[in-house]
Amino acid sequence: MHFLAPSLLLGLLAAALPWLIHRIGRRRANPVRFAAMELLLRAERQISARRRLREILLLLMRTGIAAALPLLFAKPYTEIRSDLPATTALPQAAVILLDDSASMRRTRDNDGTPLFDRARQRARGLLDNLAPESDVALVMASEGTATPVPEPTVDRARVLAALDATACSARRADFTGAMRKAVQVLTAAQRRERIIYLITDLQAVGWEGVTGLPEGERGAPGVVILDVNQGVAWPNRAVVDLTAEPAPEAGPLGVAVVAEIANFGPAPVNNVGITLRFDGAPVAKGFVDLPASGRARKRFLHAIGAGASVREAEVEIDHDRFPLDDRRFARVEVSRGLRILVVDGDPRTVRTEDETFFLEAALRSGGSSFAVSTALPDELGGRMLAEFGSIFMANVARPSADLAAALVRYVETGGGLFISVGDKVDADVWNQRLGRLLPQPLGLPRTASARPGAAADGETVDLRPAERLAPLDRRQPLLAGFPSRGDGLSSARFFQFMLLAPAADAPNRSVVLRYENGAPALVEAEVGRGRVLLLTTTVDREWTDLPIRPGFLPLMQEAARRLAGAPSGEAVAALTIGQRREISIGADDRRIEVIKPSGQSRWLVPEARPGDRKPVRSLLFTETDEPGWYRVRGALTDGSQVDRPDDSFVVNVDTRESDPAVLPAAQRPDRARVAAGPDGAPKRRLELWHVLGATVLVLVVIESALTIRFRRGRFV
Numbered sequence: 001m002h003f004l005a006p007s008l009l010l011g012l013l014a015a016a017l018p019w020l021i022h023r024i025g026r027r028r029a030n031p032v033r034f035a036a037m038e039l040l041l042r043a044e045r046q047i048s049a050r051r052r053l054r055e056i057l058l059l060l061m062r063t064g065i066a067a068a069l070p071l072l073f074a075k076p077y078t079e080i081r082s083d084l085p086a087t088t089a090l091p092q093a094a095v096i097l098l099d100d101s102a103s104m105r106r107t108r109d110n111d112g113t114p115l116f117d118r119a120r121q122r123a124r125g126l127l128d129n130l131a132p133e134s135d136v137a138l139v140m141a142s143e144g145t146a147t148p149v150p151e152p153t154v155d156r157a158r159v160l161a162a163l164d165a166t167a168c169s170a171r172r173a174d175f176t177g178a179m180r181k182a183v184q185v186l187t188a189a190q191r192r193e194r195i196i197y198l199i200t201d202l203q204a205v206g207w208e209g210v211t212g213l214p215e216g217e218r219g220a221p222g223v224v225i226l227d228v229n230q231g232v233a234w235p236n237r238a239v240v241d242l243t244a245e246p247a248p249e250a251g252p253l254g255v256a257v258v259a260e261i262a263n264f265g266p267a268p269v270n271n272v273g274i275t276l277r278f279d280g281a282p283v284a285k286g287f288v289d290l291p292a293s294g295r296a297r298k299r300f301l302h303a304i305g306a307g308a309s310v311r312e313a314e315v316e317i318d319h320d321r322f323p324l325d326d327r328r329f330a331r332v333e334v335s336r337g338l339r340i341l342v343v344d345g346d347p348r349t350v351r352t353e354d355e356t357f358f359l360e361a362a363l364r365s366g367g368s369s370f371a372v373s374t375a376l377p378d379e380l381g382g383r384m385l386a387e388f389g390s391i392f393m394a395n396v397a398r399p400s401a402d403l404a405a406a407l408v409r410y411v412e413t414g415g416g417l418f419i420s421v422g423d424k425v426d427a428d429v430w431n432q433r434l435g436r437l438l439p440q441p442l443g444l445p446r447t448a449s450a451r452p453g454a455a456a457d458g459e460t461v462d463l464r465p466a467e468r469l470a471p472l473d474r475r476q477p478l479l480a481g482f483p484s485r486g487d488g489l490s491s492a493r494f495f496q497f498m499l500l501a502p503a504a505d506a507p508n509r510s511v512v513l514r515y516e517n518g519a520p521a522l523v524e525a526e527v528g529r530g531r532v533l534l535l536t537t538t539v540d541r542e543w544t545d546l547p548i549r550p551g552f553l554p555l556m557q558e559a560a561r562r563l564a565g566a567p568s569g570e571a572v573a574a575l576t577i578g579q580r581r582e583i584s585i586g587a588d589d590r591r592i593e594v595i596k597p598s599g600q601s602r603w604l605v606p607e608a609r610p611g612d613r614k615p616v617r618s619l620l621f622t623e624t625d626e627p628g629w630y631r632v633r634g635a636l637t638d639g640s641q642v643d644r645p646d647d648s649f650v651v652n653v654d655t656r657e658s659d660p661a662v663l664p665a666a667q668r669p670d671r672a673r674v675a676a677g678p679d680g681a682p683k684r685r686l687e688l689w690h691v692l693g694a695t696v697l698v699l700v701v702i703e704s705a706l707t708i709r710f711r712r713g714r715f716v
Contacts, residue, residue, distance in 0.1 A: 018062035054710055061703035065696055072692040091133035093152050093189030095182040095221075096123050096159075099141040099200035100166060101173035102577070102657040106201075106236075106322040108229060116168035118228040119199045123163055126197055126226075127156060137185045138162050141200065143174035144578045147181065152189050170324060170577045170627060172654040173205055179212030179223075179669060186221050194221040198670075201229040204663045205656045211669035223670040231662070235265025237272060237290065238325035238658035242315050242574075244332040247301050255332055257300045259315040263290035264660055276300045277314040278332075288317075304332070310645040312629045325658045329574060329629060329650035339371045340560055341388040345396035346424050346540075347376065355394045355422065358547035359539045362556040370560060377403065385410040389564030394539050395422030397429075404433035411437055412528030414646070416563020420535040421498045422542060439509050439525035439534050443499035446519075466493035469521060470514040478512050478524070478558055488551025489513075496543040497521065498536045529586055531563055574650040581621045581630070583647050589634045593641070594621050597628025597651075624651045 104116040127136065135152030136159050148162035179196070186194045202225065214220050241260035257276055263269055269290045276284040284300045304311060316327035340363060346355035356374065363372045375383065377396050380403055385391065391410070393399075399407070411417050417437060427442035435441065448467040469489055472479050500520050503509070512533075513522035523534045537543045539556075546552050575581060583592055585606055592604040604619040624630070632647040665671055 068696045076688045092193035093135045093191035097198040101142045141178040142171040175206040176212040204661045239328040240655045242328040242330040273318045342392045362553040390416035392418040397424040411530035414529040422538045439523040440503045441501035492546040492549045494544045576654045593633040595631040
């Protein structure tokens, strides 16, 4: 037992006063010896015994009252080891931190009640038990969720209404950020007692190794954790990955859908049912066996019929008590973005000396998803260019007027064009016929050094070694998958390249790669709804040794994906809950409609900023709060609406929410700041003054009742 005011214990000396008073006021009988008194002595002994019992009872009552009063004023308390808060009626500033992350949608019992409903019930009970004068705020724990009651208030009706209006999100937990927000809310609180009540399932996800509380500061708020899961382990199965890739063995439009399923339980699970759906219709079913705390993969083959160029794939397994992660979505590019046309401007009889030999090898290798076709410039007159996701023009001398017009239409309607130069290219013809597509006008060739084994014929050659690339700017989307030092590209040497004529800065043009001398090596431009990439050197070994460097293959494949609008091989094929989606807009788009999986529509309207001359090229969609397929439509200036399947996207649950691992006791914020016992539970103060106060009242009542009865002579 401990005391807040131990000096007041000197008042215990007053407990001796009732004894002294009883000793002084005790009746003393005068002995008188005669025969007649013998009869009365026996009765006197009985009366004296009863009187002595009465005096002892009154002495105990009065001594207890005298001893309890100084103990009461000294404010005694004791310490107990418990995760639950000590009951107190003192006014306080409190923040109820409610866990609304995806894992709280799980049901713990067979009654089907989600943990989030249990958490809200605990929060209501907590509000009822707090002192009426307490200030209370309400903060949510999921990442990116708004704060319902951002400042402490005594208006309980407001807090209860906000609590009833809350719903469990599908986002991941961010306990560290939520704790920082709760501490900030309590910073301006006027109450001395400040407590954060965290109501959660104690999942380890979201803490990131820190508690979010200020370290080394006195007066920091206390933390109380109310575990609605009660430490019960919960096994879980989840679809953690879903990919789609071309499968020629299944037909011209065959795809292979690969799903990865994880078992987070300690026991193996066999014969888990799994279903593959395309555009909502089931197309294949199967079973999978999951090892204990392990993973398994299931591969489906499916031939997609002709029609839309973008399809929605979904894999679903048998439901458990957390059905939110039992399915996963993926976007499948059918034909556009998978077919590539390579135009060979300098064909050779020796295959290894052909202009497009290294380019074709790069596009076809490495497990790429491209179907590559090759043609000569004269063979493009009768081809439907719209069939291809991107077109590579390699050292084409003089494109005809008809071909130039077809390429302009192809790019402006959404196609992707890659242009590489060489000794065959007529810069004047290209600038005249395809100036609308070129990011910058073509200039004169420049020789940096003689190619090994060859001599420059009649040209001025720099005395310095061959040109190399400047450090990469990894902010460029095309270079995001390359290492920061540009391994695979930094070793490439450029013996000759084509200079570009100066051009004014434009928001739709950017230099992706530069040489060390500052000249552009790879330039990107947006033309209409399409994209153009211009490489100022060759894709064979005539002007550079880039084709034999390790970086050539990923550079060409990423360029093909970017031009075709297909997902990058290094990028995530779908968003996770809470991530933002950038949607491009065209000159004719008046506004963009995004239809969420629930069927609700959200409209995005491009707004030009005052004084900003650059046109708005994209809009940002932030309401990715539901898993599923998000469809995009554009409202044009003429009043018509056009579906935009190429801009549609899918959103999945963060796989980290599927892991049921519990936060270790050493990292719990309610135990990191207080002393913990062998069982890990923290010490909590339990005040005893209210018990002593009740004891004093009981003793006073008993003493008064005994005194009244004795004075009336009922206890003789």
